[in-house]
Amino acid sequence: MSPFKLYCFAQSGNAYRAALMLELCGLAWEARFVDYFNGETRTEAYKRDVNEMGEVPVLVDGELKLSQSGVILDYLAKKTGRFLPDDEAGRREVLRWILFDNHKFTSYFATLRFMVGLRGEGENELTAFLRTRARAAYAVADAHLQASDFLLGDRPTIADISLAGYIYYPERAGVVVEDYPALARWAGRIAALPGWKAPYELMPGHPLVLAATP
């Protein structure tokens, strides 16, 4: 079986979800570096040939080309039988948290971290708004995780892997995981799973990773 190919770059937590799932499932995969910071996802060629939504990640499995991290997680979970409950109620709960993550937990923080943490922009009305929204979403997840080890109880699912997308990046932009004790303990549990790696160890394009290549 030829390995999976993942369009990704190191700074993308959306791509990290897919890369982490591949690692946790012990699947062979290779990275196809996407030069996001030089505009590759915004080119007509990328939109035409790779992803009309102009985003990473994109997973290639033979003839299949899948985009949206939630779709990729669901696909890999069904293919491997890992990280997905087999009852309908559990699957609804997984989808509920993946949607919450995409809409509220990750989206505000990812934008804030890009502006403040990666581009070094100053504070303004926009960054204040994003930080307030991100903190509110972190508080929702923290409250939920006070009652269980993982989002769905005592076993990790793709809902956890989705929520973990931007948790391990060092650029926090004022949204600090340790301020949310249950969330911080949960992050430790995910990081203790066999095969776990941090995002900058897993995907190409970060200076630390580039420096390690010959």
Add this chain to the structure above:
Amino acid sequence: MSPFKLYCFAQSGNAYRAALMLELCGLAWEARFVDYFNGETRTEAYKRDVNEMGEVPVLVDGELKLSQSGVILDYLAKKTGRFLPDDEAGRREVLRWILFDNHKFTSYFATLRFMVGLRGEGENELTAFLRTRARAAYAVADAHLQASDFLLGDRPTIADISLAGYIYYPERAGVVVEDYPALARWAGRIAALPGWKAPYELMPGHPLVLAATP
């Protein structure tokens, strides 16, 4: 069978998706008005008894209580056999668009419309940011819909119903559907489906609806 109960309020396009799906499927349902503008979703009681995420919509079907519009749409589609392809590739495509909608198409516009269209706030860095992001997402959907009548081809699915959440509200905040011709034609096709109603005709809490009650 007792009717479905939907926690909602007129101005919420997230709730409108669920209300529209119930109507298009011809299901009996009753609205449970949520007093969002007086803070009901932010109370501890609401988070404890209705939705820990502090949001509408919430659908009650007997003993089941479901939140996140994407979960509700998926649940009703499976229950009725309507608006969902029965092959795995089609279901992945539906999920892909629902995720894109939650992350990019609706989220930026809904926040912008709330600030500028409902609360009458002035323009600033935040509203400029939200409008730029919303327009980019509208352009992605418009480009896709140039090739087909609905998101998945010639038949509507819950992906279309999700994307339609905020399309029919009169408060546009500078993101005008008519500026995207394929999207505008698609919106007309959805509005022509049997059972379609506009959001302010379908859910309680808007002045126009309140004025119509005795």
